[in-house]
Amino acid sequence: MAAIIPCHYCSSLSISKLPRSHIPWGNISHVNAAWWGRQLSLRCSLKSSQKAQLHNKLNEKLFPFKEYAISIALAVGLVTGMPFVDWSPNAYAANPAMPDLSVLISGPPIKDPGALLRYALPIDNKAIREVQKPLEDITDSLKVAGVKALDSVERNVRQASRSLEQGKSVIISGLAESKKDHGVELLDKLETGMDELQQIVEGRNRDAVATKQRELLNYVGSVEEDMVEGFPYEVPEEYQSMPVLKGRATVDMKVKVKDNPNIDECVFRIILDGYSAPVTAGNFLDLVERHFYDGMEIQRADGFVVQTGDPEGPAEGFIDPSTEKTRTIPLEIMVNGEKSPFYGTTLEELGLYKAQTRLPFNAFGTMAMARDEFESNSASSQVFWLLKESELTPSNANILDGRYTVFGYITENEDSLADLKVGDVIESIQVVSGLNNLVNPSYKIAG
DSSP states (O other): OOOOSOOHHHHHSOGGGSOGGGSGGGOGGGSOHHHHHHHHOOOTTOOHHHHHHHHHHHHHHSOGGGHHHHHHHHHHHHHHOOOOOOOOTTOSSSSOOOOOHHHHHSOSOOOOHHHHHHHHSSOOOHHHHHHHHHHHHHHHHTTSSGGGHHHHHHHHHHHHHHHHHHHHHHHHHTSOGGGHHHHHHHHHHHHHHHHHHHHHHHTTOGGGHHHHHHHHHHHHHHHHHTTOOSOSSOOOGGGTTSOEEOSEEEEEEEEEOOSOTTOSEEEEEEEEETTTOHHHHHHHHHHHHTTOSTTOBOOEESSSEEEEOOOSSSOSSOEETTTTEEOOBOOEEOBTTOSSOEESSOHHHHTOTTOOBSSOTTSTTEEEEOOOTTOTTOBSSOEEEEOOOOTTOOTTSOSSTTTSOEEEEEEESGGGGGGOOTTOEEEEEEEEEOGGGEESOGGGSOO
16 A cells, blocks of 8 residues: 555654653654655554664654754744745655635634535635635634523624615625526525524524524525536646546545444445546546445555555556546645646645645544555545644644645544444445546446
């Protein structure tokens, strides 16, 4: 299996395991992410002696007498926006990928997969976003204990209703002409639903709020999708003949769970985002239609990620029968503010240290392509799902964003990912919707 991200041992070799005097500011996310990524991106076959050597090397890399200089450089970088100088001798870039300061001070990162997908849509309509935002904020309002939360929820609902009333004409004008009737119908349902949510709040029925919120946000997301006319950009010519997902698709992955008396099988709903990663999502959907993953075992489940996609035999990816060679796809990273993805190069290599990826590694169940650590365009069929944050992967400021292609999220039953183990079997992955958005499907070619 390709070495892509930290193995179980390496991911546990966190900041807490190193002498604090060796750690500038005590937070690994502030140290050069590329250097740490290489130190920790090792195969899981390390011997005990090798692990001990790794631990010693990590201690040696951050010399105590450099601590103060690093802290000062970091402070200057955070205040002025200047890039932080890398002190590690093996770093392949002069500066690390630093999180955007605005992200650090703008509140908690978005971790809900549905919200991430809604915000990732390629639209520019402020009116619908002003309806969406207070509805999303209901999630935070519900974190308050008891019925006191309903006071905040009521403010959220009133704000969303007011925004819809004031901006409805602007929202309708932003709908794609071919989808306008459908979008208007959804807006009517949204308006009715918000009235119903207001009644739920007035009735002090806290338990019914979250269900109604999800319903309304689904309406909002569908309206936003109706604002997208066609596909918003051209895929680079060298990739146009590959399977490309021009839009979104939904699949259900059914997994047979072994040796667990509490659960027999899990069905995960996954949304693939071709707007942000058309080549990657297209490649995966094409493999799904080839039944490539059906019957394949979960090959890694270490509490950090769940991974699969390595076929039996010497190949580490999908062998295209038409060429008898491994089909590989490029690294594909969409950045906020850009109209199309960057291909073949990490954001750090591009010098985009503050760039925010359109699909970040924020959500439990973030889905991404595994690849060879030192070859950006080596991804083929191996995929992984992120299970949790760690010192190395805090949301919005981790070593994965901009280095690995995210192309979707598990949106239903994602919590059950934590129950999967090596040896559990993917019984099937079936397309629910969006197959019509797949261009150049190779599964239809004989052979």
